[in-house]
Amino acid sequence: QGTGEHCEGTAPYMSPAVAAGKVEDTRCDIYALGAMLYEMLTGCPPYRGATTQEEVRRQVIEGPPKPILALQPHASKRLAAVAETAMARDLKNRYAQMSDVLADLQRVQQGKEPLGTRKPMGLRPRTVGLGLGAAGLVALALWALLRPNPVVFDDTFVGSRIQARSWDSGTPPPYPPGTNFGHANARVYQETGGLVLQATIAHSNGWYVRQDAWVAPRINLRRVGNASVEIEYLITSTNAVVEVRAMPELLASDTYKTGGVTLASWDAPRSRPFGEGPARLLMDLPSAGGPVVVRRESGAGEARFVDVPGGDALHLLLAARASSSAGADVGAATLRLHRVRIVKWATPRVAAGKVADKEFGLPVPSAEVGVRGWTHRARCGGDGSYVLPLPPGTLALECRAPHHSTSQFAVHAETTGLTRADFALTRREAYYGGVVEARMFPALHGVAALTVTTNCFFFSRLGQSNDWQVLRQNADGQELVINAHARAGSGLAVVSNVLYGLGTWKQRGLYRFDASGEAHFLFDVPTPWPASLAFDGTNFWFVECDSFKPRWGLFSLNRRTGQVVAQVSSTNRELQSVAWGRGRLWVSDGLGWVYEVDPGAAMRSGSLEQAVTNRFRGMYVALCHDGRTLWAVTDDRRHLVKVDLESPP
Numbered sequence: 001q002g003t004g005e006h007c008e009g010t011a012p013y014m015s016p017a018v019a020a021g022k023v024e025d026t027r028c029d030i031y032a033l034g035a036m037l038y039e040m041l042t043g044c045p046p047y048r049g050a051t052t053q054e055e056v057r058r059q060v061i062e063g064p065p066k067p068i069l070a071l072q073p074h075a076s077k078r079l080a081a082v083a084e085t086a087m088a089r090d091l092k093n094r095y096a097q098m099s100d101v102l103a104d105l106q107r108v109q110q111g112k113e114p115l116g117t118r119k120p121m122g123l124r125p126r127t128v129g130l131g132l133g134a135a136g137l138v139a140l141a142l143w144a145l146l147r148p149n150p151v152v153f154d155d156t157f158v159g160s161r162i163q164a165r166s167w168d169s170g171t172p173p174p175y176p177p178g179t180n181f182g183h184a185n186a187r188v189y190q191e192t193g194g195l196v197l198q199a200t201i202a203h204s205n206g207w208y209v210r211q212d213a214w215v216a217p218r219i220n221l222r223r224v225g226n227a228s229v230e231i232e233y234l235i236t237s238t239n240a241v242v243e244v245r246a247m248p249e250l251l252a253s254d255t256y257k258t259g260g261v262t263l264a265s266w267d268a269p270r271s272r273p274f275g276e277g278p279a280r281l282l283m284d285l286p287s288a289g290g291p292v293v294v295r296r297e298s299g300a301g302e303a304r305f306v307d308v309p310g311g312d313a314l315h316l317l318l319a320a321r322a323s324s325s326a327g328a329d330v331g332a333a334t335l336r337l338h339r340v341r342i343v344k345w346a347t348p349r350v351a352a353g354k355v356a357d358k359e360f361g362l363p364v365p366s367a368e369v370g371v372r373g374w375t376h377r378a379r380c381g382g383d384g385s386y387v388l389p390l391p392p393g394t395l396a397l398e399c400r401a402p403h404h405s406t407s408q409f410a411v412h413a414e415t416t417g418l419t420r421a422d423f424a425l426t427r428r429e430a431y432y433g434g435v436v437e438a439r440m441f442p443a444l445h446g447v448a449a450l451t452v453t454t455n456c457f458f459f460s461r462l463g464q465s466n467d468w469q470v471l472r473q474n475a476d477g478q479e480l481v482i483n484a485h486a487r488a489g490s491g492l493a494v495v496s497n498v499l500y501g502l503g504t505w506k507q508r509g510l511y512r513f514d515a516s517g518e519a520h521f522l523f524d525v526p527t528p529w530p531a532s533l534a535f536d537g538t539n540f541w542f543v544e545c546d547s548f549k550p551r552w553g554l555f556s557l558n559r560r561t562g563q564v565v566a567q568v569s570s571t572n573r574e575l576q577s578v579a580w581g582r583g584r585l586w587v588s589d590g591l592g593w594v595y596e597v598d599p600g601a602a603m604r605s606g607s608l609e610q611a612v613t614n615r616f617r618g619m620y621v622a623l624c625h626d627g628r629t630l631w632a633v634t635d636d637r638r639h640l641v642k643v644d645l646e647s648p649p
Contacts, residue, residue: 012045012056013391016089019060029376030095034086036391041068041075041083064089078108085116093117098376152224153216153342157195167195168217186211186320197335199240199322208323208331215316215340217250222314224344225287229316232338234277237268240322240333244281246292246308247315260317261308263294268333273529278338284418285314291352291420293387304385305352349390351411353422355380355399360438362634362641364425365592365617367401372408382592382619383635390419399423403431432649433594433616437642441473444637449532449577450622451492451499452631457624457640458482458499460489470501470517483517491533491542495559502530502542510540510562523562526555532622534580536599539565541585543575553608554578554587556599570608581625582645584613588620588632594643614649 015031017024039045046065047056064087068080082104088094095101095117104114155166169188186199186209201209221227235242243265264281268274284293289310308314322331355367363384370377371390377400378388388397390411397409404425411419427434446461448468457473468489470482488501488511499513503521505528511519527544534541539556552575556566574590585597587608595608595615602611620632620641630643 019057037083042071168214195337197320199320200332202330210321229283230341231281234336237333239331242266245317351388355423358424372396372398432647434644449492452626493533532577536580566603568602577623579623579625
């Protein structure tokens, strides 16, 4: 088993020291990756011909393998230099750390000579946060450099009009009767260097408009084989959703498209503007269906996977959907494509799957998956998914997570291909931030805010007309609608048995619900995009997340006057929810963290990060505290969970 002081592994990829049974640091993994690159460049492992593991070990100990260029004269000289430096028998001639290997691979990709063990003065290692280990980053870089890539489709939109052979735009859904449209438009058009999908609408009764476009409609990706799709994009939206979907059939252009599987989406609800890009989306689609590896080179940049069913056909659909209603901002979505490229390639050796808690079936985002005997591991994202590069051969995958029992999974990694490996971990002890109880509530579907009293929960969710539905769930499970078309609902809090809510944009402000469920305006709030609501016994707190100003953080307002008591800034663009309990603020984000915040320190410093006392992993879209218990809604909006705050951090 690999540690910081010892490595084991498959014989052809062992360093000379490990093959001789000696202790070596993590540079044995660098040697193993060099051996993998050697095999990619030459088509054969560094040591071959032997029939037993012991014979291979002896070959490794006795001498270096044949030079790469001697076996494959047409191989890249620069990549051969990287491989042979990684495989140097003397540690002083081998790369010192994985970041050095990655830096040289990036230099090669840019057409520059690798530095090897030479470092320019003042050079600092570059940190890349993809959610994988350093070795995994190196392997991903190798795939990008070495995979065969015959181009199936490539459009950079240099011309001035849409090519019908490449793109087919669908019409928006039919509009409802009436003359209450202030504005409605959906179109696809081409400009020099870009293809634009645009949908805008203003409708006082509440409606939506959607614009679709098929990517290369004449190409069935199932017939291409294993395909990699790269999309360079720029997105701006308000009251809108932009998404990329995998569709099992090519529907007519005048048909409203439903079904399929969402591969990536960008959501800007509640009149909150959103923008991203220029950026890249990369998707690796296997020919027979199964896990699709998706990487967004923006935000957290994590590699994740999405299950896509098999079938005879697979097409990609781009969609921009905007909605609007009375009192809300105009819905607007713009997706600008700068390049779309599809290449056929041999899928790398990779394992992908999800790690869940055996008792509740919830993701375990603190888990790490690796090959037993190797030190590099893939860390799970907030949804519990991971992507792990694999060496060839029969392997034992090992999944570890704090406070859980270790689990193993035997796989056989072929020359290429993706292996699905899911883990269900047994919790062996209670821990701070762990789930104590999980309930499934139908009312959670689409939930935006949550609050709790001693005998019931209140939920809100965004309705079809862009207003709010506010509901009550009693202890016996009975669900009651408080207000089906409320002006407030982006945040909820109960104070002295009275329900309060936040309104956004043109109806922004704090509202009080009366016994009949009617929302009454109390006072304005200092931002048009407030979200979540908590009460600390004296003041209200809410989240602000404005990606256009840009400004993120928390506001505290006087309960009676609405005067700003404190503004707490943050560098975290993914803040989602805030709750108050035990004299602390509890703040969740979209990256899978919950922060315990000292409110006094936050108000004194004006910085959320400086006031964080503890944090734990959890992908939660809404939090609330009933004075004894922290409750949270999971990211899939299916479970309401009780969080353990009794165990020591």
